[in-house]
Amino acid sequence: MVAATAFFPPKSTILQSPSFLRDPDSNFHGGSLKSLCLQQSPIRNKSKDAINLVVASANPTATTSSRVGGRFYFNFTGFPFPLGPFLNRRTFRKEVVKDSIWLFEQEQALGFSSVSTNIRMTIIKLKSGGLWIHAPIAPTQECIQLVKELGAPVEYVVLPTFAYEHKIFVGPFSRKFPQAQVWVAPRQWSWPLNLPLAFFGIFRAKTLKDEDFTAPWADEIEQKILSSPEVGIGPYVEVAFYHKRSRTLLVTDAVIFVPRQPPECIGKESLLASAKNGLAVKILSKGKEVPQEPVVDNKINRQKGWERMVLQILFLGPSNLLEPNSSFAQMSQKLIVSPIVKTLVFSKVPEKVRDWVDSIARDWRFKRIIPAHFAAPVNAGRSDFLAAFAFLDDLLGERYFTRPTLSLFFTSLMGKAASYFPPDDMKTLSSLDQFLVSVGAVKKTVSGRKR
Numbered sequence: 438m439v440a441a442t443a444f445f446p447p448k449s450t451i452l453q454s455p456s457f458l459r460d461p462d463s464n465f466h467g468g469s470l471k472s473l474c475l476q477q478s479p480i481r482n483k484s485k486d487a488i489n490l491v492v493a494s495a496n497p498t499a500t501t502s503s504r505v506g507g508r509f510y511f512n513f514t515g516f517p518f519p520l521g522p523f524l525n526r527r528t529f530r531k532e533v534v535k536d537s538i539w540l541f542e543q544e545q546a547l548g549f550s551s552v553s554t555n556i557r558m559t560i561i562k563l564k565s566g567g568l569w570i571h572a573p574i575a576p577t578q579e580c581i582q583l584v585k586e587l588g589a590p591v592e593y594v595v596l597p598t599f600a601y602e603h604k605i606f607v608g609p610f611s612r613k614f615p616q617a618q619v620w621v622a623p624r625q626w627s628w629p630l631n632l633p634l635a636f637f638g639i640f641r642a643k644t645l646k647d648e649d650f651t652a653p654w655a656d657e658i659e660q661k662i663l664s665s666p667e668v669g670i671g672p673y674v675e676v677a678f679y680h681k682r683s684r685t686l687l688v689t690d691a692v693i694f695v696p697r698q699p700p701e702c703i704g705k706e707s708l709l710a711s712a713k714n715g716l717a718v719k720i721l722s723k724g725k726e727v728p729q730e731p732v733v734d735n736k737i738n739r740q741k742g743w744e745r746m747v748l749q750i751l752f753l754g755p756s757n758l759l760e761p762n763s764s765f766a767q768m769s770q771k772l773i774v775s776p777i778v779k780t781l782v783f784s785k786v787p788e789k790v791r792d793w794v795d796s797i798a799r800d801w802r803f804k805r806i807i808p809a810h811f812a813a814p815v816n817a818g819r820s821d822f823l824a825a826f827a828f829l830d831d832l833l834g835e836r837y838f839t840r841p842t843l844s845l846f847f848t849s850l851m852g853k854a855a856s857y858f859p860p861d862d863m864k865t866l867s868s869l870d871q872f873l874v875s876v877g878a879v880k881k882t883v884s885g886r887k888r
Contacts, residue, residue, distance in 0.1 A: 499529040499542075499701050500583070507578030512605075518548025520602060528580040529702050533807075533814050534683045537562055540813060541583065542702045543574050545602065551710040551742075552749050555700040556602065557809045559687055560587070561658065561680055567592030569654055570617075571678065571687055572603045572809050573610035581613050590614075593654065595645070596621040597676040598689045603809065608638025618653075620645050624664055626671045645676050657681060659801070663691070663793040668785040669879045677793075679801040685814070686803035690778055692825050695751075695769040696812040699743035709734060711742035714759070717749070722759040751776050752858075754865030764859050772806070772817050772825045776858050779828060780870050785882055787832040794826045 510526045513519045526543045533540055538561050545556040559571040568591045574580060584591065591614035596607045599622060611619050619642040625634055634642055647662040649655065658680050665673045678687040699708060714727045732738050744765040748755035755764060774783060783790045798819040805814040806822070873879035 499531045507582065510575045510577045512575070514605065515548065515601070518550070520605070521546030521548065521553075526575045526577050526580075527702060527704070528574070528577060528583055530583045533805075534685070537683055538680070538685060538807075539587065540807065541574055541580060542700060543580070544700075544702045544704060544707065546707065551707065551713070551715070552746050553703050553707045553711075554746065554750055554810055555702050557807070557813060559807050559809075559813075560584070562587070562589055563592065563654060563657055565592065566590075569593045569595065569658065570610075571595050572597055572689060573606045575606050576610040576613050591617040593617060594619045595676075595678075596639075596642075597645075597678070597687070597809075598622055599625050599671070599674045600689070601627070603689065604637055604639075608640075612638070618643065620652075622674050622676050623662065624672055624674050628670050661793060661796055661800075663790065665782070665786040665789050667880075668782060669873070673782045673786070677797055679797075679803060684802060684804045686797070686801060686806045686822070688806065689809045690775065691808070692772055692806065692822065693775055693808050693810060694772050694806075694812040694815040694817075695747055695765075697769050699739065699746075700811070703743070703746075705734065705739060708739040708742035708746075711745045712738040718745075718758045721755060721757060725759055727759060748862065752862045752866055753777065753869065756859065756861035756864065764862050767859055772815060772821050774825050774828070776863060776866055780863075780866050781873075781879065783826075783829070784832060785880060787829045787882070790826065791829045791833060794823065794829070798823050 508525045508527050510522075511524060512521075513523055522544060529542045531540050531542075532538070538559065541558040541560065542555045544553050546553040556574055557572065558574040561569045561571070563569055566589055568584070568587065568589050570584075570591060570593065573594055573596075594607060594611045594614070594617050596604055596619070598604075604625070607619065607621070611617055619639060621634065621639065621642045621644060623644050623646070627636075634640075645660060645662065646652070647660070647664075649660060652658075652660065658678050660679075661677050663673070663675045663677070675689050675691055677691065679685070680687070709732050712732045714729060719727050741761065744761040745758050747768065748758065748761050748764055751768060755761070757764065802819070803822075804816070804818055806817045807813045808815070870879065874881050
């Protein structure tokens with residue numbers, strides 16, 4: 438999950454031949470580039486304010502295409518680290534709401550490291566019979582076949598964020614369905630060169646608007662935009678959507694739910710590579726002796742690999758990769774805001790985030806959340822969502838506390854406990870934040886509330 442793209446250089450695309458743009462069957466992601474492209478069983482609430490345990494739903498049976506092969510997708514792009522897998526991406530599909538919502542997942546790796554997570558595309562069938570696609574993934578032959586097996590035309594392709602890891606697939610995916618309309622989050626930007634969307638193969642895209650009741654899907658899906666002031670090299674932009682009929686909230690990186698077990702799309706090779714005691718483990722071993730025995734393929738080592746991946750994704754430099762169990766246990770099986778997003782983004786614009794979060798909780802009676810990474814769907818309601826953002830209360834103080842009911846007071850307390858991050862694991866992230874503030878790359882706080 439590229440959660441820190443507001444502060445760290447997003448990944449760059451490589452030179453692409455214009456012929457790839459003209460070929461609808463090409464699995465190269467590029468655009469019309471002649472120069473370098475750079476960028477970046479369910480638990481029900483008993484009342485609307487009830488506090489409930491957040492539990493990831495049991496995963497329905499995942500489906501892969503009956504086709505043999507069809508998983509090739511060439512991608513060596515990304516700055517400063519390319520996004521893998523570089524040549525082969527397996528796609529898993531699962532139905533979470535019968536005949537209505539499907540999740541498509543692929544593995545996504547960080548450069549040449551042993552760190553991987555899942556990236557998710559969500560498809561909703563509209564009343565018109567057409568498909569509404571949220572955050573497209575790599576359009577491999579297998580992926581497109583799985584979409585076509587739904588037996589409905591693709592009407593809309595939606596980019597809900599500025600983040601490169603989601604933007605990179607919009608152009609090539611939409612070319613597989615040329616009749617579909619493309620919609621993108623506002624204030625798109627890239628780094629180190631702020632290039633137009635056409636450089637990413639995205640043409641004739643319409644811009645999403647906050648609470649736009651004129652959007653063609655507005656009767657079924659509502660939207661609210663978090664568009665912060667610039668907090669670093671660019672603003673943080675994310676669009677949340679609410680599917681009214683299924684009472685489902687869709688977000689990109691705002692909240693996550695780390696599952697105890699690794700997602701099915703992450704291959705055993707990646708897990709075992711992460712379980713090896715390499716340089717990163719030696720550095721983050723708290724001075725303990727690091728054994729060098731070969732890694733045997735078993736359940737224990739696959740789990741260790743997953744736990745190490747998660748801690749590196751969440752903390753960049755966790756305190757102890759040699760023995761990740763304790764820290765992983767504190768971060769998994771709960772709805773949280775990622776430590777990176779919390780530290781480097783949301784803590785900079787707490788007023789803006791609070792307005793967005795409160796608006797979502799006030800207007801939308803959702804019972805499940807689908808993020809773009811880690812576990813989904815998550816059986817969670819408004820109280821769980823507010824609890825994940827309880828840290829905002831400490832940042833804003835009583836002056837901005839607008840939820841005085843007794844039940845939500847306990848929600849706030851629950852949130853403070855749920856969002857507890859191990860102090861030792863936070864040291865690297867906190868030091869990085871302090872450094873970025875000291876050199877002026879990141880602002881300490883940015884006021885963003887509309888008065």
